Amino acid sequence: MEKRVGTVIIAIGDRDKAPQVNAIISKHSDIVIGRLGLPRHEEMSIISLVVEGSTDEIGSLTGQLGNLDGVEVKSAVLKQ
Numbered sequence: 001m002e003k004r005v006g007t008v009i010i011a012i013g014d015r016d017k018a019p020q021v022n023a024i025i026s027k028h029s030d031i032v033i034g035r036l037g038l039p040r041h042e043e044m045s046i047i048s049l050v051v052e053g054s055t056d057e058i059g060s061l062t063g064q065l066g067n068l069d070g071v072e073v074k075s076a077v078l079k080q
Contacts, residue, residue, distance in 0.1 A: 001054035006077035008049040008062055014070025015045065021071060025049070028061040 012018055025032060031053030038046040051058055058077060066073045 001056065003052055003054060004058070004077045004079070005050070005052050006058055006075055008051055008058070008065075008073065008075045010047040010049070010065055011044045011072040012047070012070065013044045013072070017068050017070050018045070020068055021047070021065060024061065024064045024068075027064075028057070031057050031061065 010021060012021055025035070025047070028051075031051045032049055033052050034050035036048045038048075040046070051061065055077065058075065062073050062075050065071055
């Protein structure tokens, strides 16, 4: 499959979900090429990922994250 580069923005409103979010990101670590975490103690925390993988691989990552209550996910993928 053709690889694409993209970004994934994850907003964590429920801090109790952070371990699950990190487990999912670790499971997909083969497509993560960059990560920036912005912990915000009184508001939602934000994680920004730069990813490189097939649309199926990126979709698997975002789909699993999006199924968590209290977590919002948005992604953008570039055509190469």
